[in-house]
Amino acid sequence: MDIESISKKEHVEKERLKEEAEDYYIEKSKELRLKDLTRFKKYFPEPSENMKKDIAFAHKDIDKIATAIVSKKPWAVVSGLNPSGPLHFGHKTIFDELLWLQKHGAEIFIPLTNDESYIVDKTKTLAESRKIAYESVMPSIIAMGFDPEKTHIFVDSDYPDIYNVAMQLSKQLKISKIRSLFGFKDSDNVGSLFYRGAVQVSQILLPQYIEFNGPIITLIPIGIDQHPYILLARDIAKKNDMLPPAELIMKFLPGLLGAGGKMSASIKGSSIFLTDDIKEAKDKIKKAYTGGIMSSKYQKELGGVPEVCSIFLLQKYHFLNQEEAEELNIKCRSGLVLCSECKKCTNVFVENYLKDHKEKFEKAKTEIPKFLLKKRITSILE
Amino acid sequence: MDIESISKKEHVEKERLKEEAEDYYIEKSKELRLKDLTRFKKYFPEPSENMKKDIAFAHKDIDKIATAIVSKKPWAVVSGLNPSGPLHFGHKTIFDELLWLQKHGAEIFIPLTNDESYIVDKTKTLAESRKIAYESVMPSIIAMGFDPEKTHIFVDSDYPDIYNVAMQLSKQLKISKIRSLFGFKDSDNVGSLFYRGAVQVSQILLPQYIEFNGPIITLIPIGIDQHPYILLARDIAKKNDMLPPAELIMKFLPGLLGAGGKMSASIKGSSIFLTDDIKEAKDKIKKAYTGGIMSSKYQKELGGVPEVCSIFLLQKYHFLNQEEAEELNIKCRSGLVLCSECKKCTNVFVENYLKDHKEKFEKAKTEIPKFLLKKRITSILE
Numbered sequence: 191m192d193i194e195s196i197s198k199k200e201h202v203e204k205e206r207l208k209e210e211a212e213d214y215y216i217e218k219s220k221e222l223r224l225k226d227l228t229r230f231k232k233y234f235p236e237p238s239e240n241m242k243k244d245i246a247f248a249h250k251d252i253d254k255i256a257t258a259i260v261s262k263k264p265w266a267v268v269s270g271l272n273p274s275g276p277l278h279f280g281h282k283t284i285f286d287e288l289l290w291l292q293k294h295g296a297e298i299f300i301p302l303t304n305d306e307s308y309i310v311d312k313t314k315t316l317a318e319s320r321k322i323a324y325e326s327v328m329p330s331i332i333a334m335g336f337d338p339e340k341t342h343i344f345v346d347s348d349y350p351d352i353y354n355v356a357m358q359l360s361k362q363l364k365i366s367k368i369r370s371l372f373g374f375k376d377s378d379n380v381g382s383l384f385y386r387g388a389v390q391v392s393q394i395l396l397p398q399y400i401e402f403n404g405p406i407i408t409l410i411p412i413g414i415d416q417h418p419y420i421l422l423a424r425d426i427a428k429k430n431d432m433l434p435p436a437e438l439i440m441k442f443l444p445g446l447l448g449a450g451g452k453m454s455a456s457i458k459g460s461s462i463f464l465t466d467d468i469k470e471a472k473d474k475i476k477k478a479y480t481g482g483i484m485s486s487k488y489q490k491e492l493g494g495v496p497e498v499c500s501i502f503l504l505q506k507y508h509f510l511n512q513e514e515a516e517e518l519n520i521k522c523r524s525g526l527v528l529c530s531e532c533k534k535c536t537n538v539f540v541e542n543y544l545k546d547h548k549e550k551f552e553k554a555k556t557e558i559p560k561f562l563l564k565k566r567i568t569s570i571l572e
Numbered sequence: 573m574d575i576e577s578i579s580k581k582e583h584v585e586k587e588r589l590k591e592e593a594e595d596y597y598i599e600k601s602k603e604l605r606l607k608d609l610t611r612f613k614k615y616f617p618e619p620s621e622n623m624k625k626d627i628a629f630a631h632k633d634i635d636k637i638a639t640a641i642v643s644k645k646p647w648a649v650v651s652g653l654n655p656s657g658p659l660h661f662g663h664k665t666i667f668d669e670l671l672w673l674q675k676h677g678a679e680i681f682i683p684l685t686n687d688e689s690y691i692v693d694k695t696k697t698l699a700e701s702r703k704i705a706y707e708s709v710m711p712s713i714i715a716m717g718f719d720p721e722k723t724h725i726f727v728d729s730d731y732p733d734i735y736n737v738a739m740q741l742s743k744q745l746k747i748s749k750i751r752s753l754f755g756f757k758d759s760d761n762v763g764s765l766f767y768r769g770a771v772q773v774s775q776i777l778l779p780q781y782i783e784f785n786g787p788i789i790t791l792i793p794i795g796i797d798q799h800p801y802i803l804l805a806r807d808i809a810k811k812n813d814m815l816p817p818a819e820l821i822m823k824f825l826p827g828l829l830g831a832g833g834k835m836s837a838s839i840k841g842s843s844i845f846l847t848d849d850i851k852e853a854k855d856k857i858k859k860a861y862t863g864g865i866m867s868s869k870y871q872k873e874l875g876g877v878p879e880v881c882s883i884f885l886l887q888k889y890h891f892l893n894q895e896e897a898e899e900l901n902i903k904c905r906s907g908l909v910l911c912s913e914c915k916k917c918t919n920v921f922v923e924n925y926l927k928d929h930k931e932k933f934e935k936a937k938t939e940i941p942k943f944l945l946k947k948r949i950t951s952i953l954e
Contacts, residue, residue, distance in 0.1 A: 305739045316740055317953050347739070347953055350732030357687045357729070358698055360763025368762055380750055381742030384766035571699050571729055 197488035204481055204495035211450065211498065215441060222417050224248040224439060230256060238290035240440065242512040246287060251436035255409045259294045265407040266397035267291050270301035273323040274312035277330040278461035280443040280453030283507050285334050287411050287440065292340055300343045301393040302327055309381040312456065316347055328558050330464050333550035338560035351567040352392050358570050360388040362429055371418040394423040398432035400569045408435040413442055443507050446500045448479025465551065468541050475533055475540065481522065482529040490525040501536050509539040579870035586863055586877035593832065593880065597629065597823060604799050606630040606821060612638060620672035622822060624894040628669060633818035637791050641676045647789040648779035649673050652683035655705040656694035659712040660843035662825040662835030665889050667716050669793050669822065674722055682725045683775040684709055691763040694838065698729055710940050712846050715932035724945035733949040734774050740952050741808055742770040753800040776805040780814035782951045790817040795824055825889050828882045830861025847933065850923050857915050857922065863904065864911040872907040883918050891921040
């Protein structure tokens with residue numbers, strides 16, 4: 191084949207991948223009966239950047255959150271992660287959303303689930319994941335600018351009330367239900383079943399307890415793959431006079447290696463960590479998968495496919511507002527901007543961010559105690 | 573049928589029940605490959621009363637305990653219960669053994685598993701079982717005369733390190749293993765699976781942690797039905813450079829209602845509680861199942877069957893030494909003592925015990941703090 195044919199083939203393949211990615215979210219939303227966010231954006235005083243850019247795109251019950259915001263009623267957000275390495279730009283998407291939610295009144299709970307990291311084999315010990323939580327994840331979160339008065343971070347093994355809640359709720363969580371929602375094999379360990387079946391639900395429902403002014407309207411921002419946990423939590427909430435949590439579904443930031451994978455700490459080279467060296471980050475950007483094709487001559491003619499481009503998406507998710515992202519999209523599609531130029535731009539954005547984050551990160555380390563959840567859940571024991 | 577035939581039939585039936593009960597322990601010990609205690613009694617400085625009376629009758633690895641006693645090495649005992657009501661004389665059997673073990677050097681750990689009570693539906697809430705633990709079970713245990721320096725009591729929901737240990741060990745506990753040892757149905761809740769599969773093992777292995785001078789030789793005195801937990805704990809111990817726990821199997825004290833049931837708080841009228849009113853206790857004794865028969869004329873002729881008599885066994889387990897129990901056995905068998913006389917005697921024994929216990933119980937309430945396990949398990953998190 192000649193270069194022209196190869197280039198066209200390459201371009202067509204990327205267009206196909208774009209369709210596939212878009213279809214995935216459309217199909218999945220239909221299947222799970224999630225609602226489109228579009229018509230709700232207007233209820234918010236000002237939709238979040240993620241909402242405007244269609245990164246936050248589907249929901250369940252978010253109208254209740256909009257009502258709480260407008261009527262200035264208290265409401266809560268729970269959003270955590272299992273610490274197995276530094277935070278990356280994929281995590282930052284969610285935390286940006288949390289910052290917006292906090293600005294509009296949310297009390298935010300952030301469980302750092304070292305038990306999960308260990309039990310699903312992301313770390314070798316509970317201690318290893320716990321260390322990562324305190325030394326890397328927490329400072330990065332705090333560095334992003336959360337309000338210590340309204341942000342409550344906890345590590346599962348250091349906030350064991352979560353297990354009392356899990357034990358309490360687990361009486362209503364039948365093995366058959368967990369099996370139908372998540373499946374499990376007999377070769378799985380009992381810890382992972384208990385984690386998925388009870389501890390996770392307990393975290394989602396934590397604000398429902400009287401110690402945290404529950405029952406209270408709660409929003410859980412999550413990836414679409416975690417929807418079954420919300421279903422389970424809503425089910426348990428209804429059985430316990432709690433308010434069923436609302437959910438806001440966010441699209442994953444794709445990893446730098448392309449092929450549809452999300453940015454993930456466990457796939458080498460797929461992520462730029464918030465604590466990466468500038469040099470390291472630039473090297474990853476250099477190797478990153480794009481929506482362009484081999485031949486710059488034909489790319490000028492055919493254009494790129496920004497929707498599958500890890501570099502375009504990194505910019506869109508983190509460094510451009512809606513209009514800027516649309517403008518870059520058009521420029522790329524029309525072949526006016528090529529990948530090398532776009533990567534140069536990204537280098538500058540990322541370098542500035544990492545420098546700034548590094549400074550704030552060091553200061554944040556000393557602020558951890560202000561953010562740790564201290565209030566015990568005693569009501570279930572009295 | 574005439575009275576003579578009825579009486580003979582009744583007597584033969586009780587002899588059959590005696591055989592059945594004895595066969596149960598013999599068969600079960602063989603099946604589980606437990607060792608007979610007889611040849612080990614001689615290694616102990618002085619066997620416990622329960623050993624002498626064949627109430628403690630089988631074991632695994634108890635020679636290691638004998639060695640520790642003789643060589644004055646440290647060793648530990650774990651023995652707990654799920655609080656759902658006051659302690660009864662069935663519990664007292666185990667605690668008597670614990671007192672003997674403590675006298676010979678054991679550091680004693682007593683988990684009061686309110687999570688278990690709740691999860692298996694013996695209480696309606698975690699709080700209810702927790703309240704019973706502090707207000708009834710702990711004072712009764714302390715009243716029996718344990719040494720606060722060497723006795724560590726904890727309620728699961730107030731000593732949540734147990735869940736960190738459970739999470740840690742659970743990674744090695746496969747669902748398939750738990751299923752083969754205990755079975756479970758899909759309609760069971762996930763909490764009970766986690767409890768049986770991980771929390772229970774964590775309690776048994778608690779002394780193995782460095783905070784409690786582990787790895788250390790440990791003995792678990794239990795009923796024969798709990799043997800699978802020991803198997804599981806021994807298996808996990810071997811995988812973690814811990815010392816596999818030894819076990820001492822104790823025969824159940826049968827309930828007052830006869831028919832082979834053990835004394836159990838959940839079967840009304842089967843137990844005399846250590847906190848019963850004298851009147852209440854006497855009333856239960858009056859109605860208690862015995863080894864005698866309806867006609868006293870023929871009982872004098874045929875004799876009783878003390879081995880199935882709840883009254884004889886209550887005396888044997890708690891108020892008679894080995895010689896006295898043998899003497900009463902012979903008297904009963906030869907028809908020299910009838911049930912009414914024996915019950916009168918039991919009334920006196922029980923009345924004296926309950927009076928004494930009541931006094932000590934009130935004092936014990938104030939001593940709880942001295943017995944609570946305070947040391948945290950931090951080594952698994954560092």
